[in-house]
Amino acid sequence: MSRRPRERHHHHVYVVQLSDRVWNEPAFRKANPAHDICKPCVYVGMTGLDPDLRFDRHMAGVQANRFVLKYGVRLLPELYECYNPMPYEAARDMEVELAIGLREAGYGVWQA
Incomplete structure (x- = not known):
């Protein structure tokens, strides 16, 4: 019986859509002064688990x-x-890059 080699690349970035109510949080508003109200608010994270x-x-x-606990709606796989x-x-770096890119595109972004 042959053993499959352990997959080396198993980390992921992911994006969670947040309810618009997150905008009532002062810390979220402060982090997103250029938020386009036509774009959703999101959380960007990275994990060693399946998103x-x-x-x-x-x-x-x-x-x-x-x-995410209070305002999480769903994953947005089309973004990640x-x-x-x-x-x-790579996932550690991509988490930051993805958050910056989404914020520059007008999304309201929280990334910890």
Whole structure:
């Protein structure tokens, strides 16, 4: 019986749509002065888990970001699937780059 080699690239970036109510949070508003109200508010993260599982963990309060726990709506795979999976270092860097790119495009972004 042959053993499959362990997949080296198993980290992911992911984007969670947040309810528009997150805009009532002063810290979120302060972090997004150029938010285009036609674009959604989002949370950008990275994980060694499958993004669906990580989202479920956020919503269950397990190592959850407070904005995702309170305002999380759904994943937005169209904004991140093309990047995954990747090595840890690449995911760490891509999380920041993706957040910056989305903010520059007018999204309201929270990235911890």
